[in-house]
Amino acid sequence: MRPKIYLFGDSITEESFGDGAWGASLAHHFSRTLDVVLRGYSGYNTRWALRVVNRVFPPETAVGSGGAPLAIMLFFGANDACLPDRCSAFQHVPVDEYKQNLHAIVGFFKNRWPTTQVVLITPPPIDEVGRLLHPFVENTLGLPERTNEAAGVYAKACVAVAVECGIPVVDLWTRMQQFPEWQKSFLRDGLHLTQGGNRIVFEEVIGKLGETGLSLETLPVDLPLITEIEPNEPLKAFQK
Amino acid sequence: MRPKIYLFGDSITEESFGDGAWGASLAHHFSRTLDVVLRGYSGYNTRWALRVVNRVFPPETAVGSGGAPLAIMLFFGANDACLPDRCSAFQHVPVDEYKQNLHAIVGFFKNRWPTTQVVLITPPPIDEVGRLLHPFVENTLGLPERTNEAAGVYAKACVAVAVECGIPVVDLWTRMQQFPEWQKSFLRDGLHLTQGGNRIVFEEVIGKLGETGLSLETLPVDLPLITEIEPNEPLKAFQK
Numbered sequence: 404m405r406p407k408i409y410l411f412g413d414s415i416t417e418e419s420f421g422d423g424a425w426g427a428s429l430a431h432h433f434s435r436t437l438d439v440v441l442r443g444y445s446g447y448n449t450r451w452a453l454r455v456v457n458r459v460f461p462p463e464t465a466v467g468s469g470g471a472p473l474a475i476m477l478f479f480g481a482n483d484a485c486l487p488d489r490c491s492a493f494q495h496v497p498v499d500e501y502k503q504n505l506h507a508i509v510g511f512f513k514n515r516w517p518t519t520q521v522v523l524i525t526p527p528p529i530d531e532v533g534r535l536l537h538p539f540v541e542n543t544l545g546l547p548e549r550t551n552e553a554a555g556v557y558a559k560a561c562v563a564v565a566v567e568c569g570i571p572v573v574d575l576w577t578r579m580q581q582f583p584e585w586q587k588s589f590l591r592d593g594l595h596l597t598q599g600g601n602r603i604v605f606e607e608v609i610g611k612l613g614e615t616g617l618s619l620e621t622l623p624v625d626l627p628l629i630t631e632i633e634p635n636e637p638l639k640a641f642q643k
Numbered sequence: 644m645r646p647k648i649y650l651f652g653d654s655i656t657e658e659s660f661g662d663g664a665w666g667a668s669l670a671h672h673f674s675r676t677l678d679v680v681l682r683g684y685s686g687y688n689t690r691w692a693l694r695v696v697n698r699v700f701p702p703e704t705a706v707g708s709g710g711a712p713l714a715i716m717l718f719f720g721a722n723d724a725c726l727p728d729r730c731s732a733f734q735h736v737p738v739d740e741y742k743q744n745l746h747a748i749v750g751f752f753k754n755r756w757p758t759t760q761v762v763l764i765t766p767p768p769i770d771e772v773g774r775l776l777h778p779f780v781e782n783t784l785g786l787p788e789r790t791n792e793a794a795g796v797y798a799k800a801c802v803a804v805a806v807e808c809g810i811p812v813v814d815l816w817t818r819m820q821q822f823p824e825w826q827k828s829f830l831r832d833g834l835h836l837t838q839g840g841n842r843i844v845f846e847e848v849i850g851k852l853g854e855t856g857l858s859l860e861t862l863p864v865d866l867p868l869i870t871e872i873e874p875n876e877p878l879k880a881f882q883k
Contacts, residue, residue, distance in 0.1 A: 404701060420660075420671040427667035431660040434681055441674055446869030454881045455866055461644060493874035626695055629686030634733035641694045 405625055406437045406470075408612075411452070411459065412478030415527070415595060415604075417443025424596070425604040432609065436622040437473060448482040448496045449504030456511050471516035474617060476608060477508060480526035481594060484549055484557040490540050491548040498560050505564040513568075520615050522608070523565045523572040525558035527600070528579050530586035533593025549594065571615060573607045645865055646677045646710075648852075651692070651699065652718030655767070655835060655844075657683025664836070665844040672849065676862040677713060688722040688736045689744035696751050711756035714857060716848060717748060720766035721834060724789055724797040730780050731788040738800050745804045753808075760855050762848070763805045763812040765798035767840070768819050770826035773833025789834065811855060813847045 410416050410426050419426030420441055430439040442459050444452070465471050483496035483504075496504065505523065512521050534547040542548065558576030565572030579585045579600070586593075589600030596604065612618065627640040650656050650666050659666030660681055670679040682699050684692070705711050723736035723744075736744065745763065752761050774787040782788065798816030805812030819825045819840070826833075829840030836844065852858065867880040 404703060417674050418671070420667050420674060422663040422667075424667075424671075427660050427662075427664075427670065430667065430670075430681060431658070431664075434657050434660060434683065438680060440678060441670060443674065444866055446872070451872075451877065451881060454878065458866070463644060493872075493877055626684055626698070632686070632691075632733075637691065637733055638694065641691060 404470075406473040406622070407440050408433070408437055408617075409440045409442055409460070409472050409475045410478065411442045411456075411475055412524070413443065413447050413482055414445035415443075415481060416441070416476075416478050417445045418595065419443060419601070423598045423601055425601045425608065428601065428605040429608065432605075433619070433622070435624050435626075435628070436619065440472075446482060446494060447479070448485075448494050449479045449501050449508065450483075450496050452479055453504045453507050453511075456508055460512075460515065462515070465516065471519045474520040474522060474612060474615070475512055476522050476524060477505070477512075478524035479505070480557040480561055481549070481554065484526055484529075484553045486548060486550065486553060489544060489546060489548040490538070490542045498556055501557055502560045502564055505561065506568065509564070509568050509570065520612075520617065521568075521570050522611055522615070523561055523570060524604075524608070525561040525572065525574050525576045526554050527575045527590065527594070527596070528585065529554045530590045530593035533586065533590055535593075537592035547593070571611050573604075573611050575604065575607065578607060579603060644710075646713040646862070647680050648673070648677055648857075649680045649682055649700070649712050649715045650718065651682045651696075651715055652764070653683065653687050653722055654685035655683075655721060656681070656716075656718050657685045658835065659683060659841070663838045663841055665841045665848065668841065668845040669848065672845075673859070673862070675864050675866075675868070676859065680712075686722060686734060687719070688725075688734050689719045689741050689748065690723075690736050692719055693744045693747050693751075696748055700752070700755065702755065705756065711759050714760040714762060714852060714855070715752055716762050716764060717745070717752075718764040719745070720797040720801055721789070721794065724766055724769075724793045726788060726790065726793060729784060729786060729788040730778070730782045738796055741797055742800045742804055745801065746808065749804070749808050749810065760852075760857065761808075761810050762851055762855070763801055763810060764844070764848070765801040765812065765814050765816045766794050767815045767830065767834070767836070768825065769794045770830045770833035773826065773830055775833075777832035787833070811851050813844075813851050815844065815847065818847060819843060 482494040485491040485494045487495045529551040531547040722734040725731040725734045727735045769791040771787040
């Protein structure tokens, strides 16, 4: 059975199998080595994720499925970081609780599957102009429901949790802002990813997995590649 | 546990999670309802597929994985249809054996999982000019290793197997040729799919699954949608 990587997160994860999006790119990259399993829940914050994690990952996940997942990408925070006095306030989670929730979810995984590599991903930066142009819900205040500053506070908290847990983290908030024009080239509505933004996430995730020893170089290939099949005696490749 | 759909086929399946490709589009379409599992093996024909089907689908596939797969897309024939006297002859399988092999693979699935819906997909049409411009292996003959006529013979055989087994079939060979300029708009090298070709496969597969009762309208959604979560009392949605 092929090993698995789970993507557990919010809408940026749920839509990650769209055209050129980061989840599909991972599945394509690992097409003969592992399964990339999508567990994205639009709008969810860590408070709700913690509430459902045992239903998303029942104990049977590992039975007859190649054992414990190789890795789980844990990608929440964009909704927690909604401001408490703006139009998406019901998704807001205070940053201290966000940290506790991430710790609890990582602890859940470590308890269930001690060998599984959990990788945190911080929320991306926010383009406030883009958010005002593309509101999800009625925005009568005329102020963005998310700010880049607030997203940065949650990104730093996410990095701190990774350090405290001794696990890898992709600091997307910092990484994306190292590029000029990140607001428009990486974010299509100030929050969700363009193809360029998806490319960055894909590259960062591949790089981080590689650092933990998970790469095409180390993973066994499922069944002989066509290049390993002898034209004069093709069936020989399938004898073992 | 979410139900699963498997994609079992050759390179057109293995590369189906590329940008805008049909497998990723299926996973995106069903992002909150089921898992689309990639089992594509570049270069494989039905002779080799039959040899490995019990390793690709071990009995444990169904244990703790939401039970039997909902559906399996069985998409072979493009390699079987390589001509026996051209440069890819080692992949050729005679059409009578191709039919027997498809019957045997369908029988394997029906025996293992009587409730699973197996759906056949015929090989696509071939653009011989495209094949000559993009050979996989050295082609000293100057003749295409696949022809559209041969692909059509295998497509008809595939449709016949579906009728004999009483299962659905996507006749890609016929469907694609109903469009003008199918040679260039659907095939990037005379065989593999462009984004337009991928779109056709996606639409045909979605349509065929819908006819068998498998659609967003009938599948349960995994966990409450954000639109079902009450802003004033969000946690209520997670109580059941």
